[in-house]
Every structure is written in structure tokens, then in C-alpha cells.
Amino acid sequence: MSRITVVSLVVICACAGGDEPRVSTPKDGDGTPHAIVTNYPLEYFAQRIGGGIVQVEFPMAGDGDPAFWQPNADAILRMQSADVILTNGATYEKWIDQVSLPMRRVINTSASFTERYLEVVGTVTHTHGPEGDHSHEGTAFTTWLDPGLAALQAETIAEAFSGRWPANASAFQDNLTALRADLEQLDQDLRSALTAMRGVPLLASHPVYQYLASRYALDLESVTWEPEEMPSERAWRAFRDLLARHPARWMIWEAEPMPEIRARLRELDVRPLMFAPLGNRPTDGDYIAGMNANVRRLGAVAAQ
Amino acid sequence: MIRVQELEFRYRRSDFVLRVAELEIADHERVAIVGPSGSGKTTLLNLFAGISTPDRGTVQTAAERISSMSDSARRRFRVQQIGLVFQEFELLDYLSVLDNILLPYFLSSALRLDDAVRTRARSLAADLEINDKLARNVANLSQGERQRVALCRALLPRPRLVLADEPTGNLDPSNKHRVVDLLLENTQAAGATLVAVTHDTEVAKRFDRVLDMAALQ
Amino acid sequence: MQGSLYLAWRYLRHHWIKSTILVASITLIIFLPLGVRVLILQSARHLTARAEATPLLVGMRGSPLELVLNSLYFGTGSPEALPYSDVDALDSMGLALPIPLYTRFRAQGYPIVGTSLDYFAFRDLTVSRGGMFAMLGECVLGTRVAEQMGLGPGDAVISSPESVFDIAGVYPLKMRVAGVLAFSDSPDDDAIFVDLKTAWVIGGFGHGHQDLAEASAASGVLRRDSTSITANAAVVQYNEIMPDNIASFHFHGDVGSFPVTAIIAVPPDQRSSTILRGRFEESSGAAQIVVPSDVMDELLGTVLTVQTFVLAAVVVLGMGTLATAGLVFGLSLRVRQRELMTMTKIGASPASIRWLVVSEMVVVSAAGVALAFLLTALTASFGPPVIRAVFL
Numbered sequence: 001m002s003r004i005t006v007v008s009l010v011v012i013c014a015c016a017g018g019d020e021p022r023v024s025t026p027k028d029g030d031g032t033p034h035a036i037v038t039n040y041p042l043e044y045f046a047q048r049i050g051g052g053i054v055q056v057e058f059p060m061a062g063d064g065d066p067a068f069w070q071p072n073a074d075a076i077l078r079m080q081s082a083d084v085i086l087t088n089g090a091t092y093e094k095w096i097d098q099v100s101l102p103m104r105r106v107i108n109t110s111a112s113f114t115e116r117y118l119e120v121v122g123t124v125t126h127t128h129g130p131e132g133d134h135s136h137e138g139t140a141f142t143t144w145l146d147p148g149l150a151a152l153q154a155e156t157i158a159e160a161f162s163g164r165w166p167a168n169a170s171a172f173q174d175n176l177t178a179l180r181a182d183l184e185q186l187d188q189d190l191r192s193a194l195t196a197m198r199g200v201p202l203l204a205s206h207p208v209y210q211y212l213a214s215r216y217a218l219d220l221e222s223v224t225w226e227p228e229e230m231p232s233e234r235a236w237r238a239f240r241d242l243l244a245r246h247p248a249r250w251m252i253w254e255a256e257p258m259p260e261i262r263a264r265l266r267e268l269d270v271r272p273l274m275f276a277p278l279g280n281r282p283t284d285g286d287y288i289a290g291m292n293a294n295v296r297r298l299g300a301v302a303a304q
Numbered sequence: 305m306i307r308v309q310e311l312e313f314r315y316r317r318s319d320f321v322l323r324v325a326e327l328e329i330a331d332h333e334r335v336a337i338v339g340p341s342g343s344g345k346t347t348l349l350n351l352f353a354g355i356s357t358p359d360r361g362t363v364q365t366a367a368e369r370i371s372s373m374s375d376s377a378r379r380r381f382r383v384q385q386i387g388l389v390f391q392e393f394e395l396l397d398y399l400s401v402l403d404n405i406l407l408p409y410f411l412s413s414a415l416r417l418d419d420a421v422r423t424r425a426r427s428l429a430a431d432l433e434i435n436d437k438l439a440r441n442v443a444n445l446s447q448g449e450r451q452r453v454a455l456c457r458a459l460l461p462r463p464r465l466v467l468a469d470e471p472t473g474n475l476d477p478s479n480k481h482r483v484v485d486l487l488l489e490n491t492q493a494a495g496a497t498l499v500a501v502t503h504d505t506e507v508a509k510r511f512d513r514v515l516d517m518a519a520l521q
Numbered sequence: 522m523q524g525s526l527y528l529a530w531r532y533l534r535h536h537w538i539k540s541t542i543l544v545a546s547i548t549l550i551i552f553l554p555l556g557v558r559v560l561i562l563q564s565a566r567h568l569t570a571r572a573e574a575t576p577l578l579v580g581m582r583g584s585p586l587e588l589v590l591n592s593l594y595f596g597t598g599s600p601e602a603l604p605y606s607d608v609d610a611l612d613s614m615g616l617a618l619p620i621p622l623y624t625r626f627r628a629q630g631y632p633i634v635g636t637s638l639d640y641f642a643f644r645d646l647t648v649s650r651g652g653m654f655a656m657l658g659e660c661v662l663g664t665r666v667a668e669q670m671g672l673g674p675g676d677a678v679i680s681s682p683e684s685v686f687d688i689a690g691v692y693p694l695k696m697r698v699a700g701v702l703a704f705s706d707s708p709d710d711d712a713i714f715v716d717l718k719t720a721w722v723i724g725g726f727g728h729g730h731q732d733l734a735e736a737s738a739a740s741g742v743l744r745r746d747s748t749s750i751t752a753n754a755a756v757v758q759y760n761e762i763m764p765d766n767i768a769s770f771h772f773h774g775d776v777g778s779f780p781v782t783a784i785i786a787v788p789p790d791q792r793s794s795t796i797l798r799g800r801f802e803e804s805s806g807a808a809q810i811v812v813p814s815d816v817m818d819e820l821l822g823t824v825l826t827v828q829t830f831v832l833a834a835v836v837v838l839g840m841g842t843l844a845t846a847g848l849v850f851g852l853s854l855r856v857r858q859r860e861l862m863t864m865t866k867i868g869a870s871p872a873s874i875r876w877l878v879v880s881e882m883v884v885v886s887a888a889g890v891a892l893a894f895l896l897t898a899l900t901a902s903f904g905p906p907v908i909r910a911v912f913l
Contacts, residue, residue, distance in 0.1 A: 097657070097718060098656060098718075098770055099658070099716075100653070100657075100659075102639060232793045347890075353866070376870065384868075391865070394859075396860060398531050399528075407710050407867065411524060411525065411864050412868045412869060
């Protein structure tokens with residue numbers, strides 16, 4: 001589904017939701033610990049760490065990209081009533097400045113490594129006036145694709161849960177330890193799978209693999225293409241120019257590109273490589289299973 | 305009932321001196337005292353009632369030497385034994401007819417107000433034909449009715465002596481005769497001695513005896 | 522004595538006009554100073570209650586009274602602003618929960634209070650209609666604001682421009698009413714609450730506009746290259762935040778430099794409060810920390826001094842009224858001389874007469890005292906809210 005379609009659907013849903021009268025949602029009447037997250041990886045980490053103690057809620061419905069989700073008032077009111085609100089940070093939640101949330105209950109899971117944020121190269125910022133203020137909208141936000149950073153996010157979640165529900169701190173710590181072990185294993189597997197690709201020029205259909213590239217020293221350049229949308233001829237020309245200076249043979253895609261794109265890529269001796277970013281819930285499996293599937297695909301490529 | 309001897313009373317603000325050498329009024333007698341204004345009629349009644357005390361001589365009322373009593377004893381004696389009827393009625397406008405009749409009982413601890421007294425008050429009011437006005441304010445009564453209320457008040461404690469100062473002075477002729485009738489009948493029925501001061505010779509004629517102030521002094 | 526009391530009661534009842542005047546005079550003599558004192562004490566208590574409920578207040582160095590009056594009672598005028606980074610700094614100290622306030626703007630005379638959600642839990646405020654603000658551009662109204670403006674959830678309220686002549690400055694923002702707060706008998710009933718970020722939008726620190734990348738925004742573009750677009754003043758900026766344009770709203774500059782007029786600091790315990798105060802007092806920075814109850818006590822000390830003079834005047838007036846009442850009693854006795862003489866003749870003792878007169882005075886005085894205390898009790902219960910509703 002194209003990003004524009006997703007955004008349009010989200011906006012339409014927000015418009016529809018915004019017209020409904022609403023009443024503040026009270027907190028869970030039975031006192032059940034309640035955490036709300038803003039993307040799937042956080043949901044996975046929070047559920048692993050929280051065990052059955054914390055009720056984790058990921059309020060976005062559907063299969064769109066949570067990075068472009070615009071929560072409506074009802075979702076925000078639901079967040080206001082949660083005990084903990086886990087955000088990804090790194091400008092992931094574009095809407096965070098447009099909503100009202102209780103300051104101390106919002107936990108930025110990437111706050112412990114802000115110095116390691118990566119800038120997105122090639123984005124267009126806007127300014128006002130010849131010497132006016134300007135905003136940077138080019139921070140990469142898919143931090144969970146770096147298992148090391150994902151572990152730091154998990155630690156922040158465990159710390160937040162333990163601070164909020166100290167009676168269960170020991171259980172949270174145990175769960176964190178188990179999750180960390182899985183992430184360390186994932187890190188090793190990715191490192192093994194990607195060793196052969198170090199220094200090899202690679203392409204990505206979307207600028208969402210910065211943290212993956214950084215961790216495993218990949219020489220990665222990105223375009224902004226949709227798997228189901230044929231790029232324009234001008235875009236193909238730019239792509240060929242890119243290939244001329246960055247002769248990649250593999251191009252990482254979020255989803256399988258349409259056959260026409262595959263065909264054109266074949267002509268340019270570029271093969272697609274699927275690596276699901278897992279921002280939203282996978283159709284089957286979970287974060288670890290999804291990343292392991294990515295590892296297997298990478299391994300198959302590395303073997304070639 | 306009343307015995308006066310060598311009575312002398314000097315007025316504070318004038319040179320007039322009331323002198324009565326001797327005077328006797330028998331029990332149950334109905335006596336009218338007549339005389340011109342300023343001849344001392346009211347003063348004489350006050351002396352009989354113990355309201356004033358003589359400078360000389362004695363006043364004996366109901367066998368009590370009232371002129372020698374203390375103030376409190378005289379008051380007690382007066383409220384229990386003597387009924388007073390005034391020319392101007394001297395009713396209290398802020399009380400009802402019944403409360404005016406019961407007034408002596410409100411004022412003095414020497415009289416005890418109980419249900420029997422209230423019953424007797426209503427009976428007396430019936431005798432004097434004002435029992436249908438007991439709840440009314442006295443200001444709404446005619447002159448004759450007001451004097452009858454005053455008469456009830458005087459008779460309620462069952463006094464042995466009733467002293468009336470110009471009881472018909474403020475009444476028209478028809479009321480005058482009616483009030484005199486009631487005064488004479490009810491004091492006789494109560495077995496009380498009646499002494500009334502009047503300047504009305506027609507009224508005086510209806511009494512058993514008429515005493516002239518000029519003759520007394 | 523019972524008879525005297527009865528006669529006294531009948532006399533007073535018959536002369537009810539005179540009795541009423543006497544009772545009213547005595548009532549006033551007693552009620553005026555008591556009522557004034559009760560009103561002042563109640564009002565002072567009401568004022569100080571709010572100050573006592575606010576443990577600490579941080580603001581720019583200057584007049585503590587202005588800081589307290591603006592932050593607690595939303596008075597007109599705006600203290601010099603602190604940077605928002607001070608809120609984060611205070612939070613990181615771990616000694617108090619910081620609740621920022623930005624009270625610079627008004628809407629049709631009512632203060633717009635930009636704050637965080639913590640404010641409502643702190644002040645124990647609940648929403649009686651609709652819901653809490655969730656999105657940028659929403660507001661909740663104090664109950665009196667809603668009543669007086671005839672607004673409810675779904676309606677809109679527009680912020681007032683600071684100056685009619687400053688067309689390039691703070692511009693009106695149309696805010697959607699998300700809810701109405703329940704009555705709290707506090708200055709919160711007369712305020713409009715928004716998220717701090719919405720207040721910053723009113724102040725021009727954030728805005729929403731057309732997507733400059735779109736062709737329709739071409740007239741708003743001053744300069745464009747491969748990595749940046751510079752907008753000019755012609756770019757269409759939104760003065761109402763709607764679901765279909767909220768995504769375009771953003772802030773320019775460092776949020777840490779954005780202004781707040783005060784920070785309510787809520788320490789968890791006395792020790793934290795003491796440490797926090799000590800840190801501010803030792804620091805030579807631009808911020809000060811004040812204890813609102815101390816500031817209000819100093820202000821009320823001045824007010825209560827004035828109260829003493831008012832009470833003295835009332836007492837003098839009362840003495841005069843008492844003398845007049847005494848004169849009325851005396852004259853009344855003179856007029857009743859004949860009546861009292863008749864009672865004496867009938868057989869009343871001087872003591873009975875005295876009891877009668879005293880009974881009248883006692884009944885009148887008792888009625889006056891009882892009425893005065895009743896009025897004082899009513900004043901204590903209803904006086905301050907009535908005065909606030911009618912006069913403020």
C-alpha cells in the first residue's frame with residue numbers, strides 16, 4: 001500500500017474520529033498496570049518484559065505504517081489514562097508535539113542514546129524568511145533494527161516498569177534478561193549474515209535502514225520508492241546515475257516489489273532483497289521471528 | 305370594713321391638706337363619695353387602698369391597719385383583698401380582653417394563676433356580657449365594654465373591698481346606668497363592700513349611703 | 522417573673538414596628554463587626570487556601586507578589602518569562618514535580634492558562650462535560666467561563682490579540698472546546714485551559730501552514746533548493762487547528778527556549794522542598810523560588826491591618842446605635858409611666874415592674890443577638906461565594 005494512501009486513510013479516520021463526542025476515558029478501574037506503545041517493536045519488548053503483569057496496548061488499528069499514524073482524540077485520551085506511555089523517540093512520533101500527554105508518564109525509549117541518532121541524508125527542510133528559524137526533520141527513527149539499540153530501548157522499558165511497579169521489579173528484570181539474550185543472539189546472527197556484505201555497495205528502496213547499516217558497517221544508499229508503485233522515468237534515470245557511482249547489486253525492499261520493478265532492476269543487474277522493517281505487527285510470528293526471517297534472507301544472499 | 309381616724313394627708317405640691325376626723329364604712333355597704341374636683345376623693349380612695357399612706361392618723365381596711373403596713377405588705381393586701389376600678393379604665397391596649405382581666409395575676413406572685421382562675425374569669429365575663437370578646441384586643445371595644453372588662457379585672461381576685469374612682473365618668477348615659485347596675489349587682493353578688501367616688505348625683509343616689517367630702521373634712 | 526415575661530412579649534408583639542427596629546438595631550450592632558470580620562477571614566482563608574495548596578512557585582526574579590497573583594489567581598499582567606529548559610532542569614533534580622504555566626494570553630477577558638495535564642490532578646479538577654483536551658488547539662473551560670459565554674463541548678473560543686495594532690505579533694487562534702470543568706470555587710472556574718504547546722502556538726512559537734512542497738503553496742515560497750525551502754510572509758498560516766491540518770503544525774527553534782511564566786513545583790516531602798529552596802537561594806541564576814502562602818500572608822497582613830480600622834469604625838457606629846436603642850427604651854418607659862403606675866396600683870411590686878422592663882430588653886436583645894448570629898453563620902457559609910459571584 002502506498003504511503004500516500006496510508007496517510008490519506010489515517011487522515012480520513014482521524015477526521016471521522018474527531019467529530020464524535022467524547023468523554024475522558026477513566027483509568028482501568030481494576031488497577032491493572034496499563035502501558036500504551038506507539039509501534040510494534042515496543043509492543044513486543046513491553047510484552048516480553050511486562051510478562052502477564054502489564055497490559056500492553058498498541059492503539060493503532062490496521063496494517064499501515066505507525067510512523068505515519070496520526071492518533072485521534074480518543075486514542076490520545078486513552079493514552080492520558082495509561083500508567084506508562086512508551087514512545088520510540090528519534091522523531092518517530094511526528095504527532096507528539098500536537099497532543100497533550102502527561103509529561104512524566106511518557107517514556108522516550110531511545111532517550112539513553114540520543115547521541116547515536118542518525119540523520120537522514122537528502123531530506124528537504126523548510127525555513128521561514130531569509131534568516132528565519134529552521135527545523136530538521138531528517139532524524140532516522142527505525143532504531144529497533146539495531147539489536148544493540150533495541151536492547152537499550154528494552155532496558156529503558158524495564159526501568160520504567162520497575163519504577164512504576166516496584167513490587168514486580170524482579171520479574172521485569174528476569175524478563176529483560178531473557179529478551180536481551182534473544183537480542184544478543186539476533187545481533188550475532190545478523191553480524192554473521194552481513195559480514196560478507198561489508199564494503200559491498202547496497203541500495204535500499206526506503207531510507208529506513210540507517211541503524212542497520214550503521215551497526216553492521218553497510219555501504220548503503222537509499223531512494224524513496226514504493227514496492228507497488230512504478231517509479232517514473234526520471235526516477236529511473238536518477239537511479240542509473242546512482243548506480244554509476246554506487247554500483248550495487250542488491251537492493252533492500254520493505255516488501256516484494258511489483259514484477260515490473262523487478263524486471264527493470266534485473267535489466268540493471270540489481271536484485272531485490274526483502275528485509276521487513278517490522279514497524280507494525282507482522283502477519284505471523286513476532287519481532288524475533290520476523291528479524292530471524294530477515295536474517296535467513298540475508299544469509300541466502302551472502303551465500304551467493 | 306373601713307375605719308379612718310384622725311386622718312391627715314398633705315399634698316407634696318400644694319398647700320391642700322386632706323383631713324378626715326372619723327369615718328366608718330361597714331362590710332357589704334355600698335357607699336358613694338361625692339364632692340367637687342380637687343376635694344380629695346381620689347386621694348381618699350388611694351388611702352383606703354394603701355396606695356398612699358397618711359401623714360397622720362390611721363386607716364384600717366378589712367380589719368387590717370393598712371396605714372401601718374410595709375410597702376410590700378400593703379401591695380400584697382391590696383392585690384388580694386381590694387379591687388380597683390378606674391375612671392379611664394386603665395386597660396392595656398396590647399393585651400386581649402381575657403389577658404386584661406387576668407392582669408393582677410400576671411403582676412403579683414401573691415395571686416396564683418391556674419385553670420380555676422381562668423374558668424372563673426370566663427364566668428365573670430359571661431356575667432358581665434363580654435365573654436364573646438375575650439380574644440379581642442381591648443382597643444376594639446366600646447367604652448361600656450371596656451369598663452366592664454375593668455370591672456371583671458377588679459372582681460376576679462374575689463376582693464372584699466371594691467374601690468371605684470369615677471366608674472361612669474367616661475361613659476355615655478345608657479352605658480353609665482348599665483355599668484352602675486353591673487357594679488352594684490356584682491359587688492353585692494360577690495359579697496364585697498363597694499366604695500365609689502362620683503361627681504354624678506344621679507349615680508350617687510343608687511348607693512346605700514352618700515358621703516360628701518365637705519362633710520367629712 | 523413568668524407573668525412579666527408574658528406581658529413583655531405581648532407588649533413587644535403589639536408594638537411590632539418599634540420592636541422590629543430595636544431588634545434590627547441590635548442585630549446590626551452585633552452583626553456588622555462580626556460579619557465584616559467573618560467575611561474578611563473567610564475571604565482571606567479562601568485566598569490563602571489556594572496559596573497553601575501550592576507548595577512552591579518558580580519564576581523569573583522580580584516581584585514575588587506579582588508572580589503569585591498571576592500564577593495562582595490569573596491576574597492581569599504577565600511576569601517575565603522563564604525558558605522551558607528550566608522546567609526540564611527542575612524535573613531532572615528529582616526534588617519536585619514541575620507543572621509549567623504560561624498565562625500571557627486572554628480570550629474575551631478570560632485568562633488562557635497554558636499548562637500540562639498534571640495541573641488538573643494537582644488542583645483536583647475534574648471534567649463535568651465533554652473531555653480533557655487531547656489535541657493541539659483544544660481547550661477546557663472553567664465552569665463560570667462556560668456559563669457566561671454560553672459555551673460547551675464542540676463550541677469554539679478565539680484568543681484575543683494582544684494589540685490591535687500589532688498585526689504581525691500574536692494572532693488569534695480559534696480553539697475547540699473539548700470540555701468544561703466541574704465547579705471548584707477557585708480562580709480555575711474563570712479560566713480557559715490549554716496545553717502549553719497550544720499557548721505557544723498562540724504566542725507564535727509554533728504554527729501550521731500549507732505544505733511548501735505543494736504547487737498550491739508556490740506563492741508562499743521565497744527560495745527553494747534541493748535540501749531546503751524558504752517561505753515568505755505570504756504563506757497561508759492556519760488560525761484554527763483542525764484534524765485535517767494538525768499534522769502541519771510544528772514548532773521552530775529550540776523548545777527549551779520557549780517561554781513559561783511560572784513553574785509550580787510539587788515536592789514529595791518537606792525534605793525535598795527544603796533542599797529545592799536551598800538550591801534556588803544559593804544559585805545566582807535568573808530564577809527565584811517563592812512559597813505562595815508566605816507571600817499571601819504578607820499581603821493579608823496588610824489587609825487585616827486595614828480591617829482593624831474598619832472594625833473600629835463599625836464598633837463606634839455600633840456604640841452610637843446602642844445608645845440610640847437605649848434612648849428609645851428610655852423614652853418608651855416615659856410614655857408608659859401611666860401604665861406602669863396602674864400596674865403598681867393594682868399590686869405590682871417595683872421588682873415586678875423592673876422585671877417587666879428588663880424582660881422587654883432581654884427579649885429584644887436575645888432576638889437581636891440570635892438574628893445577628895444567624896446572619897453571621899449565613900455570611901460564613903454563603904457570603905464569600907455570593908460576593909464573588911455578584912461583584913467579581
